[in-house]
Structures are given as structure tokens and as C-alpha cells.
Amino acid sequence: MCGLAGIVGKRDVAPDIYDALTVLQHRGQDAAGIMTSYQGRFTQRKSEGLVRDVFRQHHMQRLRGAVGIGHVRYPTAGSSGPALAQPFYVNSPYGIALAHNGNLTNSAKLTHEMFQSDLRHLNTDSDSEVLLNVFAHELQVQRQLFPSAEDIFAAVAGVHRRCVGGYAAIALIVNYGIVGFRDPWGIRPLVLGQRETSEGTEYMLASESVALDVLGFELIDDVAPGEAVYISEKGELFRRQCAAKPKLLPCIFEHVYFARPDSMMDGISVYKTRMRQGEALAKKVMALRPDHEIDVVIPIPDTSRIAAQAMAHELGIKFREGFMKNRYIGRTFIMPGQNERKKSVRQKLNPVPLEFEGKTVMLVDDSIVRGTTCRQIIQMARDAGAKKVYFASACPPVRYPNVYGIDMPSAEELIANNRTEEEVCEAIGADWLVFQNLDDLVKCSMEGNPQVDGFDCSVFNKDYVTGDVDDAYLLSVHNARNDAAQEERRAAEAAGRSVIGIHNDDQS
Ligand SMILES: O=P(O)(O)OC[C@H]1O[C@H](OP(=O)(O)OP(=O)(O)O)[C@H](O)[C@@H]1O
Ligand SMILES: NC(=O)CC[C@H](N)C(=O)O
Ligand SMILES: [Mg+2]
Numbered sequence: 001m002c003g004l005a006g007i008v009g010k011r012d013v014a015p016d017i018y019d020a021l022t023v024l025q026h027r028g029q030d031a032a033g034i035m036t037s038y039q040g041r042f043t044q045r046k047s048e049g050l051v052r053d054v055f056r057q058h059h060m061q062r063l064r065g066a067v068g069i070g071h072v073r074y075p076t077a078g079s080s081g082p083a084l085a086q087p088f089y090v091n092s093p094y095g096i097a098l099a100h101n102g103n104l105t106n107s108a109k110l111t112h113e114m115f116q117s118d119l120r121h122l123n124t125d126s127d128s129e130v131l132l133n134v135f136a137h138e139l140q141v142q143r144q145l146f147p148s149a150e151d152i153f154a155a156v157a158g159v160h161r162r163c164v165g166g167y168a169a170i171a172l173i174v175n176y177g178i179v180g181f182r183d184p185w186g187i188r189p190l191v192l193g194q195r196e197t198s199e200g201t202e203y204m205l206a207s208e209s210v211a212l213d214v215l216g217f218e219l220i221d222d223v224a225p226g227e228a229v230y231i232s233e234k235g236e237l238f239r240r241q242c243a244a245k246p247k248l249l250p251c252i253f254e255h256v257y258f259a260r261p262d263s264m265m266d267g268i269s270v271y272k273t274r275m276r277q278g279e280a281l282a283k284k285v286m287a288l289r290p291d292h293e294i295d296v297v298i299p300i301p302d303t304s305r306i307a308a309q310a311m312a313h314e315l316g317i318k319f320r321e322g323f324m325k326n327r328y329i330g331r332t333f334i335m336p337g338q339n340e341r342k343k344s345v346r347q348k349l350n351p352v353p354l355e356f357e358g359k360t361v362m363l364v365d366d367s368i369v370r371g372t373t374c375r376q377i378i379q380m381a382r383d384a385g386a387k388k389v390y391f392a393s394a395c396p397p398v399r400y401p402n403v404y405g406i407d408m409p410s411a412e413e414l415i416a417n418n419r420t421e422e423e424v425c426e427a428i429g430a431d432w433l434v435f436q437n438l439d440d441l442v443k444c445s446m447e448g449n450p451q452v453d454g455f456d457c458s459v460f461n462k463d464y465v466t467g468d469v470d471d472a473y474l475l476s477v478h479n480a481r482n483d484a485a486q487e488e489r490r491a492a493e494a495a496g497r498s499v500i501g502i503h504n505d506d507q508s
Contacts, residue, residue, distance in 0.1 A: 003027035014063035028074035031085035038065030071099035083501020095174035102166035166404030184243035186225030193217035268448030278310030298322035308364035322355035371415030409481035
């Protein structure tokens, strides 16, 4: 679930983009990059690692220019490695760089078209490079020496006709400005903001509104599904609906896990949604077991804190921080390998025994995906002396792969796949397990903005909103990206058997 930021400002923007990427770090921990345009040329720094590790002072000093874009990556397609860090770049037409959040479901077909009919070269197996090349081709066929906003919108319309899947993207066109667009289903988020300065208005696009807040930009609104926003280098703002049949069906997993709670997405406060999730869970607990005898409600930090607190309040039970989090360990779920994920849960969370000794505890997490976290946590709670360990998930069982930008490629790796709720309870070792109902989860999000057409809930109900995802496609994703396949790829990379690519890590 990568993070994007782009600014058209009045002075060098790289420091602001750096800050924005730091605020969006929770969306991708694998690689980061910034590209700016300065005096008709690109400047670039991208590499693997966290934002704070990728950019050194000497990089920042060289990233000149008042127009720029940035990206933090969480891979969902293709390999990892510095060559896959974003933004990607093509020299023709004009010189375009692009940063992408999401995943194309027809990238195999598009890759073929790139070589066969568009006569374009792809140097990686990333779907984001495909997206950039489709955009570049669609802009090229406008055949304008100086592209206007109309030409750019026509190119985005071409992208919508050809690309299927989840995509929010920000492109930087040298000498012209930045273009943000969102897929026609609005699966992936993108917001627009502005900041007044003595030299005039500056504009910013970002995956989440929290990045605008922190930089002093005011949220204008969300980019609509299918819409394109073009901000010229001079600072003029143009907007246009470029899709034939746009519908707002955003990914509900943003509300469950991905987004920061202090973000507004499609008019919905993520914080309030998570509060409502906690309240709904409490009601379900009361309906199922009015005589539950829970002594204390304990969240699994970080993401479930808000839901757990609301749940405890609704139940009228004590809320306690029974697990302390090591603040120097990042998010576990978005780490690349299962071994790394398993190890990091124990390094990240440690129980406070007095909150467990002799008690019936209700542990609350936002989601149970592979079961990596809850299995270990339940054991930790028992080792810390809990009498009974109940577990609640603020979302329903995750049973199906995600194909729109979350790395859940294989149903087999999901603990709830082909298991009943009782079987999941047994597999994770809880005394009782409660899942949120899907209807309730949707209501919690919908209450924030009743204008939303619905949500992509495919990981819960296998209903993929783009309508093109069949079992054959799911099998191909499984084959390419299951844990064993990824492990093999990483081993090949470590042994130096992978393609180096055209962006070397030590580039300065
Ligand atoms: O069942 P699993 O496969 O373990 O995945 C689900 C867990 O992973 C996430 O936590 P993560 O540590 O990524 O981030 P957080 O600190 O934001 O909660 C999520 O919040 C759950 O705790
Ligand atoms: N999580 C994402 O948005 C991933 C973007 C792109 N598909 C990649 O793998 O790099
Ligand atoms: Mg968590």
C-alpha cells in the first residue's frame, strides 16, 4: 500500500516531500524515492530502506526544484531491490516520472501490448512501470509539442480505457507540472490540498490527508474516482473527470488497517470509523455472551488501539495497555518475509504481567490475516498468567487474496481461508474468538459518508469490484507471490543472481 506525495510549490519542494514521505511511512517500508524537476531536468534519489535511511543531506541538497513527487514502497508486484524503487522514469514524451500506489490486474496483457504495439521497453517486472508507459504512450499519441491540460486529460482517459485494477498515481512532467489520477473505482486514495504563501498558492497531492496537515496544506478534497488533477508548473490548477463510468468503491482495508487514524479519506474520518468498529464489536459481544465475565480489554498496538478503547467504553469494562510496543520496530504485516514477520512480533510487543495475572482478558486487533500476530500474542498473554484469553477482530475473517495493492497474494496463507470461525479460534489458541460482521464493518465506514457507492470488500467476500478477477488470475498471483516464491526470489537477489537494473543502490 504505497504512499505518494507531489507538490507544485514556489521554492525547493524536496524537503517538504521528504517530510510528507515520513508521515506516509506506515504505507510502505521497503523503498523510498523523490524526483524533482529543475531547469528542465530531473533530479532523483531513490533506494531501498526507510525514508530516514534513503535520503542523506547531500541527496537533499541536490534535489532542487519547485516541482516534485515522492514515493514509499510496499511491493505487491514484481521484484524488490533498488531498481524497483519509485518514481519510475521515461524520457519520451517530454520526460515523465511516475509514482504509483495500487496494483494493475491486467499488467501481463499490457506488458505484451507495450512491446508488440506501443514499441516501448520495460526494464523491470513492476506494474508501476507499465502504468507509467501506458500514460506516456497515451500522451505521445496526442502528438503535441506543448501539451495542454486537455491533452493530459485525454491521456488519463486512455489510461482508464486500458488499465484495470487499483491505481492512484502522481506523474511529474518536466517543464509542465504534476498530474494526479485515481482509478475509476476509487480503490486507492488520493487527496488534494493547497497552501497560501506570500509568493502565491502551492498545491499538493498525497495518499492521505495527514501528509497535508503536517505540512500546513489545507485539504481541498479527495481526487474523485476516474478524475485527473493537473497542476501546471506555474501553479494553475485544472481538474477533469476522465473515466466513462466512475464509481466510488474505496478499499475498506484502508479504514481497518492501512490508513493513519488522523486521515480523512473520501470524507470519512478513519479515527471515527475505528471507534464505530469498536462499538459494533462490543454490541456483538453483548448479544452473544451477555455474561462474558471479561475483566479487561487490551489492544494489540498499534492499529487496534482506537477500536479497543471504544469497545471497552461501550462494554463498561477497564481498558488497559497490556502490551508495550518497541517504538523502533515498524509495522509487521507489511514486512516482506514471513520469517521476518514472525520474529518481529516478539521483538515489537512485550506484555505487562500485572494486566494479565488471573484475569479473563479480551484482546482486540484490527484484523487477523496470516495469524502471525495473534498466535504469538495469545501465547504471551497465557505465559503472563491470563486465566482466559478472548480475542476480537475489528474486521471479519480475511479469506481471499487482495489484488489491488495489498500483499495478500495467496489464499492458502490466510489463516481464515477454508476455516470456520471456530476452527480459526482453535488454530490461534484462543478461548473465544469474535469477528466483526461484514455488514457492520461497512456501516461503520458508510456512516462517515453516505454518498460513497460502496466499498471494495473483496478480501472478505471475494467480490472484486473491477469485475475481471477470476480463479485463473488468482492462481497466477498465488504462483508468482506466495511466501515460498518470494523467499526464493530474495535468496536469488542475495546471491547476486537477480537483475541489477538501471538504478544502482550506491547511486549518489
Ligand atoms: O494476522 P497477521 O498476519 O499478523 O496480520 C494482522 C496484524 O498485522 C498488523 O499489525 P502491524 O504490526 O503490521 O501494524 P500496527 O503496528 O499498525 O498494528 C495488524 O494491525 C494486525 O495486528
Ligand atoms: N503497494 C503498492 O501500492 C505497490 C505498488 C506497485 N504495485 C509495486 O509493487 O511497487
Ligand atoms: Mg497490528
